[in-house]
Structure formats: structure tokens, C-alpha cells
Amino acid sequence: MQKITFFKRFVNDILAERKTITIRDASEANVQAGDILEVSTLEEGLWFCRMQVLSVTQVNWADLTPLHAAQENMGLVELKQLIKEIYPGQDHFYVIHFELLK
Numbered sequence: 001m002q003k004i005t006f007f008k009r010f011v012n013d014i015l016a017e018r019k020t021i022t023i024r025d026a027s028e029a030n031v032q033a034g035d036i037l038e039v040s041t042l043e044e045g046l047w048f049c050r051m052q053v054l055s056v057t058q059v060n061w062a063d064l065t066p067l068h069a070a071q072e073n074m075g076l077v078e079l080k081q082l083i084k085e086i087y088p089g090q091d092h093f094y095v096i097h098f099e100l101l102k
């Protein structure tokens with residue numbers, strides 16, 4: 001089974017389905033539509049759900065939209081700032097759209 005991690009501050013949003021995408025660089029985007037992922041926190045490695053990948057699409061930082069931000073349950077300025085912090089100096093990303101499995 002494939003695995004993915006998230007910062008633990010996003011656990012509640014993911015479980016409540018307020019966060020339905022994650023934006024990753026190429027090294028973390030080795031998934032495709034249909035894949036089922038075991039999901040745990042980055043910090044403690046605590047498992048918290050399974051999710052199914054609905055789609056993987058490419059995006060450049062400058063082309064992020066308010067829709068991406070809404071799917072992250074944040075504002076666009078906040079999302080763009082966050083991605084700069086997580087991935088300094090990178091411009092090319094993958095939007096992984098997922099569905100929580102229950």
C-alpha cells in the first residue's frame with residue numbers, strides 16, 4: 001500500500017473533508033488517479049485515514065487560483081506563502097485531488 005504524510009495541523013481539515021487537495025513537488029507526487037493511500041502525520045507518523053487519489057494535475061506557483069485555496073480551506077495569499085515556505089525556490093507542482101475513504 002502506498003503512503004503519504006501531512007503536517008498534523010491539517011488532520012482535522014482532512015477528516016472533515018474541508019481539505020480535498022494537496023500540492024506537492026515532483027518528489028512527493030508519485031501517485032495516480034485510483035491509488036489508495038495510507039495517510040499519517042509527518043511529525044509522529046500517526047495513521048489517521050485512507051484516501052483515494054481522484055486526479056493529479058500540474059500547476060505552477062504563479063497559476064494557483066482561489067479555487068485551489070478553497071480546496072485547501074485557506075486563502076490564496078496564505079496558500080502561496082505556505083508553498084513558498086515548504087518548497088523554497090520551486091515553481092512547478094502537482095495538485096493531488098483526493099477523496100477521504102470511510
Ligand SMILES: CC(=O)Nc1ccn([C@@H]2O[C@H](CO)[C@@H](O)[C@H]2O)c(=O)n1
Pocket residue numbers: 005006007010021022023024042072082083086
Ligand atoms: C512530507 C510532508 O508531509 N509534506 C507536506 C507537504 C505539503 N503539505 C500540505 O499540502 C498543501 C500544499 O502544499 C498544504 O496544505 C501543505 O501544508 C503537507 O501537509 N505535508
